[in-house]
Amino acid sequence: MSQETLNPAETTGETWLRELRSPRTQSGALENLGDFLRRTLARVLRDRAGVQDTDLEDFTQDALVRVLEGLDGFRGDSRFTTWATAVAVRVAFGALRRRRYREGSLEDLELGDAETAAGSPPGAALDRESLLGALQHAIGAALTARQRTAVLGELAGVPTSVLVERLQTNPGALYKLHHDARKKLKRALEDAGYREEDVRSELLEAPETS
Amino acid sequence: MRTDRSQLRELLRLVERTAEREIDCGEFLGRVGAYLEHLGREEPAPTASAELAQHLEVCPECREEFEALLELYLGPEKV
Numbered sequence: 120m121s122q123e124t125l126n127p128a129e130t131t132g133e134t135w136l137r138e139l140r141s142p143r144t145q146s147g148a149l150e151n152l153g154d155f156l157r158r159t160l161a162r163v164l165r166d167r168a169g170v171q172d173t174d175l176e177d178f179t180q181d182a183l184v185r186v187l188e189g190l191d192g193f194r195g196d197s198r199f200t201t202w203a204t205a206v207a208v209r210v211a212f213g214a215l216r217r218r219r220y221r222e223g224s225l226e227d228l229e230l231g232d233a234e235t236a237a238g239s240p241p242g243a244a245l246d247r248e249s250l251l252g253a254l255q256h257a258i259g260a261a262l263t264a265r266q267r268t269a270v271l272g273e274l275a276g277v278p279t280s281v282l283v284e285r286l287q288t289n290p291g292a293l294y295k296l297h298h299d300a301r302k303k304l305k306r307a308l309e310d311a312g313y314r315e316e317d318v319r320s321e322l323l324e325a326p327e328t329s
Numbered sequence: 330m331r332t333d334r335s336q337l338r339e340l341l342r343l344v345e346r347t348a349e350r351e352i353d354c355g356e357f358l359g360r361v362g363a364y365l366e367h368l369g370r371e372e373p374a375p376t377a378s379a380e381l382a383q384h385l386e387v388c389p390e391c392r393e394e395f396e397a398l399l400e401l402y403l404g405p406e407k408v
Contacts, residue, residue: 163397192355197362204401205361208394216390251337254344274336279354279390294353294388301347301387308344318345322338 127155132199136190149183155200156182156207163208167215178214182207216278250313250321257307266300269293346386357384357391365402 130138138148157179164170164178186203193202258267265286272282283293308318352360364381385392 159401163401192359194359194363196360197366201362201365201402202359205358205365205394205398208397209358212390212394212397251334251341254337254341258340270340271332273389274332274340291353291355294351298347298351298353301344302349304340304344305347315345318341322342322345 127151127200128198130199132193132195132197132202135199136193139187139190149187152186152200152203153179153183156203159204160207160211164211169218170215174211174214178207178211181214182210185210213278213280217280220276220278220281250308250317253308253311253313254304257304257311261303261307262300266296266303269296270300270304273297343387346383348383351387352380352384354384354388354391357381357388361391361395361398365398368399369403 135148135152138144139152157175160175160178160182164175182203185206189206193199258270262270268286269282272285273279279290279293283290286293286296288296360377360381364378367378385395
């Protein structure tokens with residue numbers, strides 16, 4: 120296929136893969152895909168404050184690199200452009216999150232004051248204070264230092280890419296760290312006598328205004 | 330940065346939605362295209378979609394990106 124006929128909406132995934140992998144056609148395919156992603160990102164980011172034309176160009180170029188590096192991750196069960204758009208949105212949003220994030224030390228992450236009744240036994244009627252207290256207690260008692268950093272960091276809005284760097288890990292391992300931490304907290308609440316229904320009914324309550 | 334009560338409550342929600350087995354963000358990215366196209370066709374959800382929906386419950390970054398993709402492909406009323 121020549122560069123002129125590469126229509127993003129109509130090109131099959133198989134053709135995209137072939138064109139992007141072949142040194143003979145890669146440049147033209149990247150140009151076509153770049154045009155498509157630039158237009159798409161402009162639509163996605165049009166209402167976002169502080170996004171300049173130069174940002175769009177940077178996000179597009181970074182997305183093309185990520186698409187090329189991740190071609191093996193395209194499963195072929197969607198249009199290629201849908202997958203590439205998801206990659207581009209991840210790249211752009213990741214960059215914007217880092218920009219919004221005010222740099223701070225992860226060592227500053229702390230649990231709040233122990234205003235809740237940590238460790239107090241649950242009664243027949245669920246007591247919000249004791250449930251939140253039990254969760255607070257479990258964060259301190261059941262999690263490793265790295266798990267605590269991952270959990271508290273995400274709660275504080277630290278971008279995943281920043282946590283990955285600071286914890287010297289990779290996104291997959293960070294997710295596992297966080298997942299293992301949540302499972303531990305779930306078990307700790309169960310061990311403390313809280314049933315899933317207790318937690319659900321607490322979550323159904325109107326948020327506090329403290 | 331101190332954890333406040335609203336953050337503890339959010340963590341409680343995340344813990345409640347935690348599944349024994351979950352897909353991570355990389356796996357989600359590989360599958361979200363098909364999920365979006367499936368939603369666009371308004372067909373009954375395949376079983377595998379439950380894993381993606383569960384991931385969206387516990388991953389705020391993927392959720393933010395998914396909402397943008399949903400708006401792009403299906404329009405703002407679907408978000």
